[in-house]
Amino acid sequence: xxxxxxxxxxxxxxxxxxxxxxxxxxxxxxxxxxxxxxxxxxxxxxxxxxxxxxxxxxxxxxxxxxxxxxxxxxxxxxxxxxxxxxxxxxxxxxxxxxxxxxxxxxxxxxxxxxxxxxxxxxxxxxxxxxxxxxxxxxxxxxxxxxxxxxxxxxxxxxxxxxxxxxxxxxxxxxxxxxxxxxxxxxxxxxxxxxxxxxxxxxxxxxxxxxxxxxxxxxxxxxxxxxxxxxxxx
Amino acid sequence: xxxxxxxxxxxxxxxxxxxxxxxxxxxxxxxxxxxxxxxxxxxxxxxxxxxxxxxxxxxxxxxxxxxxxxxxxxxxxxxxxxxxxxxxxxxxxxxxxxxxxxxxxxxxxxxxxxxxxxxxxxxxxxxxxxxxxxxxxxxxxxxxxxxxxxxxxxxxxxxxxxxxxxxxxxxxxxxxxxxxxxxxxxxxxxxxxxxxxxxxxxxxxxxxxxxxxxxxxxxxxxxxxxxxxxxxx
DNA sequence: GTTTATCTTTACACAACATTTACGTTGCTT
DNA sequence: AAGCAACGTAAATGTTGTGTAAAGATAAAC
Numbered sequence: 027x028x029x030x031x032x033x034x035x036x037x038x039x040x041x042x043x044x045x046x047x048x049x050x051x052x053x054x055x056x057x058x059x060x061x062x063x064x065x066x067x068x069x070x071x072x073x074x075x076x077x078x079x080x081x082x083x084x085x086x087x088x089x090x091x092x093x094x095x096x097x098x099x100x101x102x103x104x105x106x107x108x109x110x111x112x113x114x115x116x117x118x119x120x121x122x123x124x125x126x127x128x129x130x131x132x133x134x135x136x137x138x139x140x141x142x143x144x145x146x147x148x149x150x151x152x153x154x155x156x157x158x159x160x161x162x163x164x165x166x167x168x169x170x171x172x173x174x175x176x177x178x179x180x181x182x183x184x185x186x187x188x189x190x191x192x193x194x195x196x197x198x199x200x201x202x203x204x205x206x207x208x209x210x211x212x213x214x215x216x217x218x219x220x221x222x223x224x225x226x227x228x229x230x231x232x233x234x235x236x237x238x239x240x241x242x243x244x245x246x247x248x249x250x251x252x253x254x255x256x257x258x259x
Numbered sequence: 260x261x262x263x264x265x266x267x268x269x270x271x272x273x274x275x276x277x278x279x280x281x282x283x284x285x286x287x288x289x290x291x292x293x294x295x296x297x298x299x300x301x302x303x304x305x306x307x308x309x310x311x312x313x314x315x316x317x318x319x320x321x322x323x324x325x326x327x328x329x330x331x332x333x334x335x336x337x338x339x340x341x342x343x344x345x346x347x348x349x350x351x352x353x354x355x356x357x358x359x360x361x362x363x364x365x366x367x368x369x370x371x372x373x374x375x376x377x378x379x380x381x382x383x384x385x386x387x388x389x390x391x392x393x394x395x396x397x398x399x400x401x402x403x404x405x406x407x408x409x410x411x412x413x414x415x416x417x418x419x420x421x422x423x424x425x426x427x428x429x430x431x432x433x434x435x436x437x438x439x440x441x442x443x444x445x446x447x448x449x450x451x452x453x454x455x456x457x458x459x460x461x462x463x464x465x466x467x468x469x470x471x472x473x474x475x476x477x478x479x480x481x482x483x484x485x486x487x488x489x490x491x492x
Numbered sequence: 493g494t495t496t497a498t499c500t501t502t503a504c505a506c507a508a509c510a511t512t513t514a515c516g517t518t519g520c521t522t
Numbered sequence: 523a524a525g526c527a528a529c530g531t532a533a534a535t536g537t538t539g540t541g542t543a544a545a546g547a548t549a550a551a552c
Contacts, residue, residue, distance in 0.1 A: 032365055119372060246418075461531055
């Protein structure tokens, strides 16, 4: 799991220090800006995963920063504020904030909210339209029974073979590296001269072949395998 | 803008009616389930954009539904509850909820929170596409599939050819020296009389040519190559 | 224990790819 | 215009990753 960088925009330097320590123990790196203007600049840094934005600041306040970011900023924003009243909360959300946490807050709640936002982004990024529908390009998976059928012909796959084809089918049309398959399915690092994956893919191909007009598993030399998504595009 | 379908899981039928009317005026379609079990089934319906989940329910309660969904459900979840205490809120978020709204709430706040979640998903999905594909001057790269298309015609490039064109396209209109290409792509110093790069560029040109009105790769004698940026200058 | 199914390694052939060679062409310098 | 260095590219050569049969290792079932 990669380490996330967070940006705190808040004039309260004491809080910044506290949060920096706490979030570090949770595996985050906290960067601080103490006024709206400098925060606004940093907000476009793509390496930042999430912005913690305080409302009450001298100069440019939190709402003004939000407005300046234009309502659909690439990086998610969690608002922090002393004022807990509804109108502010709603305004913040309508201006483009992703969430809103009234001060004072428990560290654990802040953490839970940060994680909720980052988790959602992760899920969205790793999910394709087709991932829960189990049929792609004539091959149908039944997760419950672990059965696979190819153009309505039932195929017998072993557990590993099933997991590999399921993984490839979760991102049809995308290259999946052998490293990824090894780590996700075989639960070990891919070492040099390890030909296991190749063998499994070869076996899957052999079992699909009698019922398939074309090879659905494409090899991308020195990159990985693709489960072809049907109509080429 | 497409109409979103929302799923409300709450035993309070009066609230369901109220919300259904209100959300309809805001362009949402609300579907209701009045117990955890039937809600759990509906939760896997891909046509649903967001789930509103009440905590206090007879039978399976909200937390149990969350647990059953496994913590990273595809559809985002907004928890509703009468209990406003912190521990519950945090627990819900940690169990996989995206947000938490204590009852009673203003309709406008619910709307703002729903929109905040849907907006974030929309932003992530749109930036995802632009981050995996890169188009310059009629040539499009798709990093996930390592496919290259030239004016919508698919081109087959080898790994090295792909890396070279990707590198040239990362700085369109700029001269990239052979030394740089050699070190970045081939991972070795360019030695005298080494014609590899020339060959690769030649092969890329040959593959692009049938679909390209003009040569997009320009040679700058004794300096390097440029991927032309298009109309400008 | 044995048998059976499954996974991994070994071995070799082969195809895809990268690189070098060789020779023709271009464009700069004097 | 001659000379030369850089480039284009066809063809030959070198290298590497992949396909797969078969053997070996491991785990599960009996």
